[in-house]
Amino acid sequence: MRALGIDPVHETRRTFDGLLSAMSRPGTVQAVPAPADHAVVATFVDHEVTIATDDDSLRDALSGQGRLEAAAAENADIVHVRDHSRVDVRACKRGSLVEPSEGATVVYRVASVAAGSGEGTTVTLSGPGVDGTATLSVSLPESALAALAQAQSDYPRGVDAIFAAENRVAAVPRSVTMEVA
Amino acid sequence: MTEHTTTESRDESTGGGTAVPTDSVDAALSAVETEGLSGYNYAYLDEHTKREVRRSMLKAVAIPGHQVPYASRPMPLARGWGTGGIQASLSLLGPEDTLKVIDQGADESVNAANIRRLAANTAEVSTTADTTEADLIQSRHRIPEEVLTDDQRLVLQVPITDALRKVDPSDAANRRRHAHENYGKMWVHLYENVVEYGEINIASRYPTMVAGRYLMDPSPIPRWDVPKLDDADHLTILAAGREARIYAVPPHTAVEPLAFEDRAFTVERFAEQECHACGSTDTYLVEVSEEPGSAAGGAGGEGNGGADDDADGFETRYACNDSSFCAKRRGDPDLLKDHHLDRSGVDWGPATPDADGNGGGEA
Numbered sequence: 001m002r003a004l005g006i007d008p009v010h011e012t013r014r015t016f017d018g019l020l021s022a023m024s025r026p027g028t029v030q031a032v033p034a035p036a037d038h039a040v041v042a043t044f045v046d047h048e049v050t051i052a053t054d055d056d057s058l059r060d061a062l063s064g065q066g067r068l069e070a071a072a073a074e075n076a077d078i079v080h081v082r083d084h085s086r087v088d089v090r091a092c093k094r095g096s097l098v099e100p101s102e103g104a105t106v107v108y109r110v111a112s113v114a115a116g117s118g119e120g121t122t123v124t125l126s127g128p129g130v131d132g133t134a135t136l137s138v139s140l141p142e143s144a145l146a147a148l149a150q151a152q153s154d155y156p157r158g159v160d161a162i163f164a165a166e167n168r169v170a171a172v173p174r175s176v177t178m179e180v181a
Numbered sequence: 182m183t184e185h186t187t188t189e190s191r192d193e194s195t196g197g198g199t200a201v202p203t204d205s206v207d208a209a210l211s212a213v214e215t216e217g218l219s220g221y222n223y224a225y226l227d228e229h230t231k232r233e234v235r236r237s238m239l240k241a242v243a244i245p246g247h248q249v250p251y252a253s254r255p256m257p258l259a260r261g262w263g264t265g266g267i268q269a270s271l272s273l274l275g276p277e278d279t280l281k282v283i284d285q286g287a288d289e290s291v292n293a294a295n296i297r298r299l300a301a302n303t304a305e306v307s308t309t310a311d312t313t314e315a316d317l318i319q320s321r322h323r324i325p326e327e328v329l330t331d332d333q334r335l336v337l338q339v340p341i342t343d344a345l346r347k348v349d350p351s352d353a354a355n356r357r358r359h360a361h362e363n364y365g366k367m368w369v370h371l372y373e374n375v376v377e378y379g380e381i382n383i384a385s386r387y388p389t390m391v392a393g394r395y396l397m398d399p400s401p402i403p404r405w406d407v408p409k410l411d412d413a414d415h416l417t418i419l420a421a422g423r424e425a426r427i428y429a430v431p432p433h434t435a436v437e438p439l440a441f442e443d444r445a446f447t448v449e450r451f452a453e454q455e456c457h458a459c460g461s462t463d464t465y466l467v468e469v470s471e472e473p474g475s476a477a478g479g480a481g482g483e484g485n486g487g488a489d490d491d492a493d494g495f496e497t498r499y500a501c502n503d504s505s506f507c508a509k510r511r512g513d514p515d516l517l518k519d520h521h522l523d524r525s526g527v528d529w530g531p532a533t534p535d536a537d538g539n540g541g542g543e544a
Contacts, residue, residue: 008228009222013231013275014275016231016235017273019235020416023242023431024429024431044235046232048232048233049236098356100244128392128434128435129242129433155394156247160243173243175245175431
């Protein structure tokens with residue numbers, strides 16, 4: 001998506017490569033083109049899915065290519081969160097038991113995300129993709145991550161979270177158990 | 182006559198096409214070799230298709246074992262020939278990747294060679310037959326004998342996505358069963374198997390629980406390969422083109438074949454047999470029927486006690502199914518399946534040191 005300065009073929013492929021690794025190995029942080037949240041949206045958002053975002057540059061870029069299908073956060077397939085206090089992740093779509101994959105993907109734009117303990121809130125992850133346990137620290141308050149854990153608590157329904165900071169992504173899919181320390 | 186004229190004028194008006202000499206097939210082929218690919222996007226698929234496949238792959242990884250629908254596109258080969266696997270691979274591959282394609286254990290089958298060529302031509306990837314060199318392995322019906330690492334991804338081609346299909350043909354009913362984790366009908370099927378045959382008699386597509394929640398069809402890999410998916414280091418993507426579903430087994434995920442406490446899951450047994458070419462006894466073997474002396478690798482027809490001679494001069498004997506590992510073993514008969522790792526004794530299914538209780542029937 002050139003409007004965002006992201007190459008539509010090779011940079012989205014590299015972003016997807018990072019996303020797939022992040023999603024299949026929760027707790028790891030993967031490199032992607034910067035800014036990470038824009039790269040993530042450019043990689044998998046088009047008119048086939050709905051997106052909730054308050055980022056005007058993103059809306060303009062998507063709409064300029066006929067790829068913007070906007071919706072409120074409660075109904076959107078992709079929820080782009082720049083300010084966690086403005087979106088209640090517990091109200092996002094969780095899919096149905098028959099088709100849980102219709103649950104939302106929540107893309108948080110954060111200042112920092114790192115493997116292990118560090119800035120912000122540290123969470124402990126276990127479950128599919130994690131060998132034993134893993135820790136991840138995200139620059140979000142405990143309450144925001146506790147809300148996310150609640151939105152992921154009725155597996156297989158739930159939301160999947162992607163944390164995007166500068167040129168890095170990490171993911172917490174609904175299949176893992178996240179304990180907010 | 183009128184029709185003929187119409188055809189001619191249509192040919193002439195085809196914009197951008199190149200005239201191809203038609204005096205011989207060879208001439209026609211050599212004329213298109215240089216053209217052909219112009220106008221195609223990188224990695225053949227358009228970006229809209231890739232976004233679709235990529236979204237479904239991410240959801241599949243987030244819900245291990247759940248079949249995620251996607252819009253499977255027409256591909257330049259018939260559905261059922263690996264179109265799902267190709268769409269998944271081409272959505273993943275980048276120019277720095279190395280691709281290996283296996284068809285029933287062999288790298289050189291027509292299907293595998295053509296898939297590899299499509300990826301090499303359109304995605305500019307390097308290709309290999311060596312499992313340890315590949316970043317992405319697309320496979321039909323086998324998981325390689327050599328241990329896959331956490332840098333590798335495996336794409337399995339899937340003909341039938343739902344393990345429950347054999348007990349109920351209704352997709353709607355089966356999706357409700359998955360929704361409620363109601364697998365009673367499959368347990369009855371396994372019980373009937375035990376009553377009839379004394380053991381669970383399922384050759385391939387063995388029903389398998391993923392992460393304790395979803396019953397999965399692991400694609401038509403032999404039972405031999407199923408334990409390799411349990412707590413694996415690599416990511417497995419299972420993609421079906423005809424049925425338009427993608428599902429996945431992330432690394433370090435519990436994968437448990439269904440079995441009873443008193444009727445354990447067993448893998449294929451090859452009593453007293455070894456590969457006629459490399460002598461392996463710890464690999465998945467298949468029966469091959471060949472004219473004596475015609476064997477690949479020049480193993481000759483001699484020294485093969487268990488071979489049966491057919492009346493028509495053909496001889497049935499056992500050979501490794503994984504041809505690339507067999508070739509390595511012919512050079513070094515003591516080569517271990519984890520020879521390329523910096524640790525040893527890796528649990529990689531049957532007949533590996535740590536395969537606790539899954540090897541043979543001794544458990």
